[in-house]
Amino acid sequence: MKFNTAAFEAAYGTFEQLPKSDFPEVVFSGRSNVGKSSLLNKIFARKALARVSSVPGKTITINFYRVGDVRFADLPGYGYAKVPMKEKVRWSNMMEGYFSSDRDIRLVVQLIDMRHSPTADDISMLHFLKELNFPFIVVLTKSDKLKKMERLRRLEALEEELAFLEGVTVIPFSSENGEGVEEVRKQIEEYCINEGVTE
Numbered sequence: 001m002k003f004n005t006a007a008f009e010a011a012y013g014t015f016e017q018l019p020k021s022d023f024p025e026v027v028f029s030g031r032s033n034v035g036k037s038s039l040l041n042k043i044f045a046r047k048a049l050a051r052v053s054s055v056p057g058k059t060i061t062i063n064f065y066r067v068g069d070v071r072f073a074d075l076p077g078y079g080y081a082k083v084p085m086k087e088k089v090r091w092s093n094m095m096e097g098y099f100s101s102d103r104d105i106r107l108v109v110q111l112i113d114m115r116h117s118p119t120a121d122d123i124s125m126l127h128f129l130k131e132l133n134f135p136f137i138v139v140l141t142k143s144d145k146l147k148k149m150e151r152l153r154r155l156e157a158l159e160e161e162l163a164f165l166e167g168v169t170v171i172p173f174s175s176e177n178g179e180g181v182e183e184v185r186k187q188i189e190e191y192c193i194n195e196g197v198t199e
Contacts, residue, residue, distance in 0.1 A: 001189050003067055006044035011061040014090065015097030018062065021104045023071040026188055030111030031121055032077030035141035038175035039111065040065070040074060043185060050074060060087065062098065070106075070192050073098075079121040099132070107135050107191040109184065114140035114154055114172060118161055126165060137169040137187050138162065144174035 012018050028036045037050035044050075050063065063074040075098070076091055099105075108129055112118050118126070129136045146154060155172075162170065169187060173180035 001067060001070065001185070001192065003043055003185060004045040006046065006049060006065050006067045006072070008049060009064040009066050009071070011063045013061045013094075015094045015101075018098065018101075021102070023066070023069055024104045024106045024192055025071045025073050026192070027073045027075060027105055027108045028111065029075050029108055029125060030077060030141075031079040031113075031119060034077065034111045034113050035173075035175060036074055036077065036111055039109070039139060039141065039173060039181075039184070040072065042173075042175055042178060042181045043188070060091075062094065070188075078125070079119055099128075099134070105134060107137065107188060109139055109188075110136050111139050111141050114143050114151075114158075115145055117157065126162070130165065135191055137171060137184075138165065139180065139184060140170065140172045142174065143172040143179055144176045 010019075028040060030036055040050040041047060044065070044067070049065065060076050062076065065072040065074070075095065078091065078095075110122075110126060110129065112122050126136075126138070140158070143151065151172075158170070162168075171180045171183045171187070173184065
């Protein structure tokens, strides 16, 4: 898959605006400011295709990108307390509509900040993906922010915190040094190419 040919397609703020699912989709999910845009830019080998913000809750739309015959969906982050209730309801309706509308979702990339225990929202999202049988992997972001012993302690703790995800691939990732990006690309290719998408 030629990841560096990625192009921004469109952004949609409500479920009703979403176009029909006419391409296989790889979905990126996680809490606000967990690093979805940074991961996408690394995967695409582009510096600023996906806009990165230091302000949590900045992505309030579903942003679509295309690589050949595969569509990448960057979902708005969840769990930011300062977002108004009206926005939370809109987000909830959009997410529920997105995941329940029979889209051709080949893989969900669920991001979790490696420095901290998964939030209640993270755990809820993982249970949701598992219960509905969506294929997914977990990417642990900001791995470079941890010192060696801190990293080992967090990985040990995560084994317990994510014990219910038996058999799910977990990949530490850093947007600073590129750790994990090749593994994420391989996972994306496996889930798409195995289903007959080869571009």
